[in-house]
Amino acid sequence: MAECHGDAAENSAEIAAAVAENAPIIALAGQPNAGKSTLFNIITGLSQHVGNWPGKTIERKEGVFTHGSAKYCLADLPGTYSLTANSPEEVIAREFIIRERPDVVVVVVDAATLEKSLYLVAEMLSLPTRVIVALNMMDVAEQEGFHVEPEVLQAALGVRVVPLVATKNIGVRELVEAIGLLAQGKTRYAPRAPQVRDDHREVLKQITVQIAEWTPAPYPSDWVALKLLEGDQEITRMMRETLAKDRWKAVDEILQAHDDALMAVASGRYEWIGRMIRAAVTRPRAGQIGLTERLDRWAAHPLGGAAILAGILGIIFWLTFTVGTPIQNWLSKYIVGALAQAATASLSGAPSWLSGLVANGIIGGVGSVLAFLPIMVIFFAAMGILEDIGYMARAAYVMDGLMHLMGLHGKSFLPLFLGFGCNVPAVMGSRTIESPRARLLTILVAPLIPCSARMAVVAFVAPAFFGAKAMMVAWGLIALCLAALVLVGVITNKTIFRGERSAFIMEMPLYHLPNWRTIGLLVWQRTLSFFRKAGTIILAFALVVWVLSALPTGELESSWLAAIGRLFAPVGQLMGFDWRLTVALLSSFPAKENSIATLGVLYGATKEGGLANALAAAIPTPVALAFLAVQMLFIPCMATVATIRQETGSWRWTMFNLGTMLVVSVVGGVLIYQLALLAGW
Amino acid sequence: MLERLLDLVQEGGTRRVEDLARELKTTPEMVEAMLESLSRMGYLKTVDGAGCAQCVDCSLACSCGVGSGKVWAVAKPVISNQ
Numbered sequence: 092m093a094e095c096h097g098d099a100a101e102n103s104a105e106i107a108a109a110v111a112e113n114a115p116i117i118a119l120a121g122q123p124n125a126g127k128s129t130l131f132n133i134i135t136g137l138s139q140h141v142g143n144w145p146g147k148t149i150e151r152k153e154g155v156f157t158h159g160s161a162k163y164c165l166a167d168l169p170g171t172y173s174l175t176a177n178s179p180e181e182v183i184a185r186e187f188i189i190r191e192r193p194d195v196v197v198v199v200v201d202a203a204t205l206e207k208s209l210y211l212v213a214e215m216l217s218l219p220t221r222v223i224v225a226l227n228m229m230d231v232a233e234q235e236g237f238h239v240e241p242e243v244l245q246a247a248l249g250v251r252v253v254p255l256v257a258t259k260n261i262g263v264r265e266l267v268e269a270i271g272l273l274a275q276g277k278t279r280y281a282p283r284a285p286q287v288r289d290d291h292r293e294v295l296k297q298i299t300v301q302i303a304e305w306t307p308a309p310y311p312s313d314w315v316a317l318k319l320l321e322g323d324q325e326i327t328r329m330m331r332e333t334l335a336k337d338r339w340k341a342v343d344e345i346l347q348a349h350d351d352a353l354m355a356v357a358s359g360r361y362e363w364i365g366r367m368i369r370a371a372v373t374r375p376r377a378g379q380i381g382l383t384e385r386l387d388r389w390a391a392h393p394l395g396g397a398a399i400l401a402g403i404l405g406i407i408f409w410l411t412f413t414v415g416t417p418i419q420n421w422l423s424k425y426i427v428g429a430l431a432q433a434a435t436a437s438l439s440g441a442p443s444w445l446s447g448l449v450a451n452g453i454i455g456g457v458g459s460v461l462a463f464l465p466i467m468v469i470f471f472a473a474m475g476i477l478e479d480i481g482y483m484a485r486a487a488y489v490m491d492g493l494m495h496l497m498g499l500h501g502k503s504f505l506p507l508f509l510g511f512g513c514n515v516p517a518v519m520g521s522r523t524i525e526s527p528r529a530r531l532l533t534i535l536v537a538p539l540i541p542c543s544a545r546m547a548v549v550a551f552v553a554p555a556f557f558g559a560k561a562m563m564v565a566w567g568l569i570a571l572c573l574a575a576l577v578l579v580g581v582i583t584n585k586t587i588f589r590g591e592r593s594a595f596i597m598e599m600p601l602y603h604l605p606n607w608r609t610i611g612l613l614v615w616q617r618t619l620s621f622f623r624k625a626g627t628i629i630l631a632f633a634l635v636v637w638v639l640s641a642l643p644t645g646e647l648e649s650s651w652l653a654a655i656g657r658l659f660a661p662v663g664q665l666m667g668f669d670w671r672l673t674v675a676l677l678s679s680f681p682a683k684e685n686s687i688a689t690l691g692v693l694y695g696a697t698k699e700g701g702l703a704n705a706l707a708a709a710i711p712t713p714v715a716l717a718f719l720a721v722q723m724l725f726i727p728c729m730a731t732v733a734t735i736r737q738e739t740g741s742w743r744w745t746m747f748n749l750g751t752m753l754v755v756s757v758v759g760g761v762l763i764y765q766l767a768l769l770a771g772w
Numbered sequence: 773m774l775e776r777l778l779d780l781v782q783e784g785g786t787r788r789v790e791d792l793a794r795e796l797k798t799t800p801e802m803v804e805a806m807l808e809s810l811s812r813m814g815y816l817k818t819v820d821g822a823g824c825a826q827c828v829d830c831s832l833a834c835s836c837g838v839g840s841g842k843v844w845a846v847a848k849p850v851i852s853n854q
Contacts, residue, residue: 172808172809172812173809173812177812204801204805205801206799206801206802206804206805207801207804207805207808210805210809351775353813354774354775354778355775357774357809357813358773358774358775361773361774361802361805361806361809362773364802364805365773365798365802368799368802374799384790387790391788488786488788491786594781594782594783594784594785594786594787594845594846595785595786595787595843595844595845596781596786596787596788596789596792596807596816596843596844596845597786597787597788597789597842597843598788598789598804598807598842598843598844599788599789599790
């Protein structure tokens with residue numbers, strides 16, 4: 092019988108007494124988060140922190156417990172997924188079992204994730220120790236809708252299986268009894284360990300024969316042979332140093348000839364796990380899982396899913412236009428307008444520049460953006476709900492399917508999807524692409540994805556011009572961006588990627604009812620963040636725009652801003668833009684929302700009727716359509732440009748991107764303007 | 773089964789865990805366990821694209837990410853013979 096080890100200075104007097112009495116050693120093994128530490132605390136009564144992450148229980152913890160008249164030492168091994176030397180925890184766990192030879196190893200497995208937990212059991216059964224499986228979290232498994240039969244699992248494994256719920260102290264007494272019986276040799280122990288697959292069995296035998304007499308104690312030679320076959324670095328090093336040169340050469344030649352053995356061994360273990368699961372677990376696929384599968388037949392279907400995604404986007408725009416826009420108009424008219432009038436009245440004695448600065452610059456600019464808050468709140472809430480119920484992963488999957496249908500490279504998937512939120516992480520997301528050329532091209536096309544800031548500007552401006560048809564226009568604009576993206580993507584796919592195919596695997600979360608508290612918190616945080624942006628960058632820019640629009644004469648038409656806008660008049664005229672629309676576009680460079688602030692300053696958000704009415708009265712339909720198209724395709728915002736510079740490490744490529752976007756946006760704007768004129772709109 | 777899963781993954785394209793489970797005639801839970809194993813062996817890696825420094829103060833950061841699901845990618849570039 093093994094001795095109970097421990098540093099006497101660190102361990103309690105009780106442990107020291109158990110050591111002296113040669114008490115049997117029981118080891119607790121298991122994956123992280125399987126409930127091992129909870130079980131250890133209940134059995135020993137020692138207080139210990141229950142860790143959630145690998146490494147937290149890396150120190151060996153020991154305790155003592157008594158069953159009947161016998162005392163036992165209990166050692167809590169670090170949480171491990173396997174017994175291959177992938178991590179220090181795994182080395183510690185297996186070295187303990189091999190060197191300390193515990194009398195019983197209790198492998199704590201999570202009944203709710205048996206497929207993952209049984210891998211460690213499979214490895215443990217190959218070691219010269221007696222194993223008990225503690226089937227923990229039976230309650231969670233039941234809650235998640237599947238049923239585990241411990242007796243059947245026990246028969247299939249050939250080792251004692253004890254069901255328990257450690258957190259509720261259910262089944263722990265039975266476990267302790269089982270430990271006592273096995274430690275005292277009163278239970279038959281006949282494990283059905285997984286076998287190496289047929290095609291590698293002979294190889295394993297050859298290696299075992301080669302090393303059998305030279306394997307250093309206390310390592311079992313058949314286990315060492317298996318680990319050599321798996322390519323375990325620690326064991327390989329040990330045997331290379333131990334075996335005579337010629338013998339190692341012979342072993343190494345066998346290993347080199349079977350470098351696929353790791354997969355064969357692991358595959359054999361998963362086939363064994365599959366058999367155990369089929370025998371002992373029933374999953375009716377009802378409840379959440381069943382619902383998710385039924386919904387995904389549509390939501391993740393290449394075409395049906397795309398239609399649903401388009402529908403959801405439509406509903407978001409519809410909500411925005413029917414609920415958000417009237418509130419925004421009301422705020423713009425009665426709050427921003429009234430505030431501006433009040434400011435003008437109270438500053439009637441002050442210099443006219445001050446009154447103009449406050450009423451038109453600050454209130455007109457920032458007020459327009461803040462009035463646009465209801466639209467943002469609806470957008471944040473809609474995205475929050477989609478995220479919370481688990482739909483976003485489906486949206487990503489469907490988008491990727493569409494991109495493949497259109498011949499785009501699959502690796503654009505992650506950047507593409509992230510880009511719908513913000514182009515900055517889209518550019519950052521291209522880091523997942525190994526090929527430098529492919530990464531560069533993905534970075535360069537990423538700004539063509541309509542980010543939510545640009546979509547929000549459309550959500551504000553489109554209803555002002557197009558009323559009931561705004562939703563169709565918004566859809567059309569997103570389609571325009573995606574068409575530009577596909578055009579550039581197809582060209583790059585044909586010329587640069589040349590058939591290179593990427594691979595992604597997505598785990599779809601289960602659908603569930605929205606948690607309104609989480610969504611509310613999210614909307615609140617984003618709203619505060621939006622306020623901060625309005626109070627800093629947008630306020631600063633609104634002031635700059637107003638100052639430039641007031642200097643040097645105080646007249647808008649002869650201002651410096653007008654002069655800047657007129658510099659671009661030749662290009663703007665191709666799309667019917669006057670200098671104010673050109674300036675609004677240019678002002679979107681620091682932040683896309685600045686367009687609204689600039690329109691607010693230049694078209695008079697503070698006038699009666701609000702900004703929307705002012706815009707509708709001043710701008711003809713073809714011009715408005717061209718403005719929105721250019722706004723969507725225009726050069727990316729400052730943060731995205733900075734990220735492009737950072738990720739490409741080149742100003743040349745950054746400038747190339749700005750140039751490309753400028754050309755694409757102007758060509759798109761001119762085409763749409765001319766087509767709208769031809770159509771007589 | 774593990775080798776067949778790796779072969780399927782290396783064929784390229786984006787697949788759902790459920791699709792792989794259907795092709796391997798097993799459960800999604802089994803595929804997830806094997807994907808995690810392949811990650812530990814270094815054949816696959818989990819992907820996380822969002823959460824950069826620039827996102828900290830972004831009012832639109834809520835719309836980033838691919839939801840609460842996990843995404844794996846092949847750890848080494850795979851060149852198709854097609």
